[in-house]
Amino acid sequence: MFKENMFDDIETIENASLKDFSTVKIGGNARFVVFPKNVAEVKTVFKIACANNLKTFVVGNGSNVLFSDNGFDGVVISLKHFCKIKKVGDCVWCGAGANLFVLHKKLIEWGLSGFEWSYGIPATIGGLTKMNAGCFGHEISELIESVVCFEDGKLQKIDKNALKFGYRWANFDNKTILWVKLQLKKELPNLVEKVCFENFTQKQKTQPLNYPSLGSVFKRCEKDGEIVYPAKLIDNLGLKGVKIGGAEISKKHAGFVVNVDNATSKDFLDLVKLAEVECAKCGISLCREIIVVE
Numbered sequence: 001m002f003k004e005n006m007f008d009d010i011e012t013i014e015n016a017s018l019k020d021f022s023t024v025k026i027g028g029n030a031r032f033v034v035f036p037k038n039v040a041e042v043k044t045v046f047k048i049a050c051a052n053n054l055k056t057f058v059v060g061n062g063s064n065v066l067f068s069d070n071g072f073d074g075v076v077i078s079l080k081h082f083c084k085i086k087k088v089g090d091c092v093w094c095g096a097g098a099n100l101f102v103l104h105k106k107l108i109e110w111g112l113s114g115f116e117w118s119y120g121i122p123a124t125i126g127g128l129t130k131m132n133a134g135c136f137g138h139e140i141s142e143l144i145e146s147v148v149c150f151e152d153g154k155l156q157k158i159d160k161n162a163l164k165f166g167y168r169w170a171n172f173d174n175k176t177i178l179w180v181k182l183q184l185k186k187e188l189p190n191l192v193e194k195v196c197f198e199n200f201t202q203k204q205k206t207q208p209l210n211y212p213s214l215g216s217v218f219k220r221c222e223k224d225g226e227i228v229y230p231a232k233l234i235d236n237l238g239l240k241g242v243k244i245g246g247a248e249i250s251k252k253h254a255g256f257v258v259n260v261d262n263a264t265s266k267d268f269l270d271l272v273k274l275a276e277v278e279c280a281k282c283g284i285s286l287c288r289e290i291i292v293v294e
């Protein structure tokens, strides 16, 4: 058995519902969710988890994470306290747990441009960096100057030329991202705000933002040198609106699976598998963007 205050004074919730740590509101309970406040606490969390043979998972805003109905028998690490945002010239240093909505508010206030494309993505800067998230032809990698990561008990500052990014991929492996430095450029605050809102309006038109989801479930793929957009293919196959349990392939955007009525991870994954099987019949092997945690 674990001792009562296993993580000493570090903020911890035992048997926490993972529904609260994923934007799709699905998942069983985690043995522990911990909220370290500084590097020393991050170090302690990993040390204690390792000493007790507990697996770990770092969560951002959970906007790309599907937790299992069976929960997570280990330690989920939330960096919500790493949320400071500091302006240094035309750059900003962001704690990995900084929420994009908060960051955008500051960028508008400071008149810093280049990141407007991401307005409306319900993510943290750490999750965005790990996923090399992007939209409207942009990716976070374009703006990254350097990152500070934690691995094997040590901090490491990595400059952009030592980082590798691909489509929704970056070479962080088991590193925990703690801070990210973004290079932006000066602009009039009202222009930054205008572009943010234009982008968000565009998203509202095309995405089912009124339901819990994980955004696009699948990555773009290729067949015979042609780009295949999974949402378009799934739509063409007549799968829009198909429901399993409480999950539905969105009627508005076939790339989204939405939680319409207390969906389970099984409902969600059964729909994902259905789309995969139907697309495979057309010779397209879909590749998942979402992270499934069991």
Ligand SMILES: Cc1cc2nc3c(=O)[nH]c(=O)nc-3n(C[C@H](O)[C@H](O)[C@H](O)COP(=O)(O)OP(=O)(O)OC[C@H]3O[C@@H](n4cnc5c(N)ncnc54)[C@H](O)[C@@H]3O)c2cc1C
Residues within 6 Å of the ligand: 023, 057, 058, 059, 060, 061, 062, 063, 064, 065, 079, 096, 097, 120, 121, 122, 123, 124, 125, 126, 127, 128, 129, 130, 131, 132, 133, 134, 135, 172, 175, 176, 177, 178, 207, 209, 213, 214, 215, 216, 291
């Ligand atoms: C409505 C909606 C719209 C979306 N639109 C887009 C879009 O336009 N473009 C796009 O690319 N994605 C989009 N997404 C998907 C998602 O927002 C992105 O993948 C985002 O980057 C995930 O960030 P997060 O903080 O929620 O990370 P999480 O979902 O919590 O985690 C994602 C992955 O990153 C890892 N991770 C998180 N934080 C850290 C850290 N500090 N250090 C190391 N690893 C970490 C996690 O372990 C996990 O593997 C959308 C999702 C939703 C729900």
